[in-house]
Amino acid sequence: MFSISAEQLSVLLVKRPDAEPEPYPGRWALPGGFVDVTQDATLQDCAMRKLHVKTGVDAPYLEQLGSWGGATRDPRGWSCTHAYFALMAAPAISAKDEGSSPSEWVPVETALRRRLAFDHNAILEAAVERLRSKVEYTSLPAFLLPVPFTLPQLQRSYETVLGRALDKSAFRKRMLDADYLEEAGMLTTDQGRPAMGYRVRNRERAVVFPRGFKSGEAPG
Amino acid sequence: MFSISAEQLSVLLVKRPDAEPEPYPGRWALPGGFVDVTQDATLQDCAMRKLHVKTGVDAPYLEQLGSWGGATRDPRGWSCTHAYFALMAAPAISAKDEGSSPSEWVPVETALRRRLAFDHNAILEAAVERLRSKVEYTSLPAFLLPVPFTLPQLQRSYETVLGRALDKSAFRKRMLDADYLEEAGMLTTDQGRPAMGYRVRNRERAVVFPRGFKSGEAPG
DNA sequence: TCAATAGTGTCTATTAGACAATATACT
DNA sequence: AGTATATTGTCTAATAGACACTATTGA
Numbered sequence: 001m002f003s004i005s006a007e008q009l010s011v012l013l014v015k016r017p018d019a020e021p022e023p024y025p026g027r028w029a030l031p032g033g034f035v036d037v038t039q040d041a042t043l044q045d046c047a048m049r050k051l052h053v054k055t056g057v058d059a060p061y062l063e064q065l066g067s068w069g070g071a072t073r074d075p076r077g078w079s080c081t082h083a084y085f086a087l088m089a090a091p092a093i094s095a096k097d098e099g100s101s102p103s104e105w106v107p108v109e110t111a112l113r114r115r116l117a118f119d120h121n122a123i124l125e126a127a128v129e130r131l132r133s134k135v136e137y138t139s140l141p142a143f144l145l146p147v148p149f150t151l152p153q154l155q156r157s158y159e160t161v162l163g164r165a166l167d168k169s170a171f172r173k174r175m176l177d178a179d180y181l182e183e184a185g186m187l188t189t190d191q192g193r194p195a196m197g198y199r200v201r202n203r204e205r206a207v208v209f210p211r212g213f214k215s216g217e218a219p220g
Numbered sequence: 221m222f223s224i225s226a227e228q229l230s231v232l233l234v235k236r237p238d239a240e241p242e243p244y245p246g247r248w249a250l251p252g253g254f255v256d257v258t259q260d261a262t263l264q265d266c267a268m269r270k271l272h273v274k275t276g277v278d279a280p281y282l283e284q285l286g287s288w289g290g291a292t293r294d295p296r297g298w299s300c301t302h303a304y305f306a307l308m309a310a311p312a313i314s315a316k317d318e319g320s321s322p323s324e325w326v327p328v329e330t331a332l333r334r335r336l337a338f339d340h341n342a343i344l345e346a347a348v349e350r351l352r353s354k355v356e357y358t359s360l361p362a363f364l365l366p367v368p369f370t371l372p373q374l375q376r377s378y379e380t381v382l383g384r385a386l387d388k389s390a391f392r393k394r395m396l397d398a399d400y401l402e403e404a405g406m407l408t409t410d411q412g413r414p415a416m417g418y419r420v421r422n423r424e425r426a427v428v429f430p431r432g433f434k435s436g437e438a439p440g
Numbered sequence: 441t442c443a444a445t446a447g448t449g450t451c452t453a454t455t456a457g458a459c460a461a462t463a464t465a466c467t
Numbered sequence: 468a469g470t471a472t473a474t475t476g477t478c479t480a481a482t483a484g485a486c487a488c489t490a491t492t493g494a
Contacts, residue, residue, distance in 0.1 A: 035289070037298040043289035067287045067302050069255070069263035078257040082287050082300070152473070170457050172474075192472025193464040211431035214457065372446070390484050392447075412445025413491040434484065 001031060001051060001060075001086045002131060004144050008107040009131075009161050011124060012054065015102040016117055023075050024117035030124060031103070032081065047084040054103065059203065060088040061143035065127050073119045081118075085127045087143035135161045136212035139180055139200065148184035148197030151175060166213060180207040221251060221271060221280075221306045222351060224364045228327040229351075229381050231344060232274065235322040236337055243295045244337035250344060251323070252301065267304040274323065279423065280308040281363035285347050293339045301338075305347045307363035355381045356432035359400055359420065368404035368417030371395060386433060400427040 069080030
């Protein structure tokens with residue numbers, strides 16, 4: 001689960017219980033859990049359920065990332081995990097409001113420097129790589145903003161994920177030419193001229209642009 | 221497992237046993253099977269093993285496609301499958317040389333019209349869609365050819381997958397500018413001028429071009 | 441010499457980006 | 468007015484595609 005927190009691309013981590021029978025006690029991990037065959041009709045349903053429990057968010061952008069399976073990734077034996085990645089607006093309140101287990105939004109660079117539970121470092125790396133590469137040629141960063149948002153805010157969202165500046169004029173042309181945004185009234189900001197607010201027309205799927213940004217990495 | 225057979229993008233199908241205890245007896249299905257935790261260290265290893273058993277091919281292009289899990293996809297109960305797709309050169313001999321179970325290379329359009337076992341129609345659709353969309357901006361069709369191959373052959377491979385003609389000059393510029401091919405001596409053909417043979421430098425991963433072909437669908 | 445295919449050259453329309461200029465808010 | 472930000476316009480360099488042309492083989 002990704003969001004922009006403190007001007008940085010951040011990921012939600014949960015702390016594993018300290019109790020010994022569980023593997024990796026006390027370690028930070030990506031949110032997850034076991035499929036419950038009594039309530040999860042599909043893998044996607046399971047991911048949605050976990051996500052709702054953790055964040056209260058109902059309809060984020062959700063995409064299957066991949067599956068990791070093998071003999072050594074869990075000390076309890078051969079196991080397989082199904083990773084999804086979700087994009088959502090920065091939560092107003094910190095994620096810790098559940099009494100259950102501690103969780104926090106951590107900038108991805110920080111998270112990757114920690115030794116996460118299981119093979120979650122590898123999974124997070126893959127997720128960040130996929131996100132960064134898709135941001136070069138899709139509208140994904142729009143899902144990291146609360147609606148409505150302005151084009152300058154959207155541009156900052158792109159720049160935050162990509163870690164480099166983009167040209168304003170070219171950026172606006174790309175977004176408006178793709179015709180995936182609809183106007184949602186003027187928004188006044190703290191300072192300066194107000195800007196048009198937008199929302200994405202179809203929150204189910206991202207828009208794909210015909211090419212990436214200049215000198216941008218190509219999709220993987 | 222995809223290949224080009226009879227000038228068409230084709231997929232390997234296997235016939236399920238007629239014995240009743242097995243679900244979907246006698247139906248055509250995508251090749252697959254259960255993970256064997258005693259010999260498959262990872263999911264990827266398992267996919268490689270299945271592929272080798274079915275086709276004898278050792279090092280094709282292999283990519284994880286996605287996972288399908290749910291309560292209704294297998295009559296025996298909640299199940300999860302991990303789909304990979306492989307690209308390989310057209311096998312000289314038909315795939316049926318195993319005495320085990322009947323299998324055949326079928327053009328994808330034909331295969332999709334059949335009622336395959338399980339949810340394999342959906343999986344095959346996803347695979348074809350992924351392949352077609354990635355062909356717009358990657359070097360994937362190079363893996364569908366025996367090496368060495370000529371640029372005209374490579375172009376036909378692209379055109380076969382995409383189902384439309386490409387401009388020769390632009391195509392050659394794209395391939396050679398990407399610098400992912402190395403020369404492998406002249407090849408004489410049945411008729412006309414001989415052509416330079418090429419092989420891909422790195423068979424592990426596909427090359428990504430900075431943009432798609434004109435009017436091509438964008439990557440998904 | 442002809443048919444067939446491989447390979448190259450030229451021109452043009454498109455467009456992403458650089459960057460300057462203008463517009464609109466608040467103080 | 469002056470500052471800060473949003474939005475638009477102009478110019479240019481890069482390039483993909485259209486298409487004509489040349490090159491090299493065998494019959």
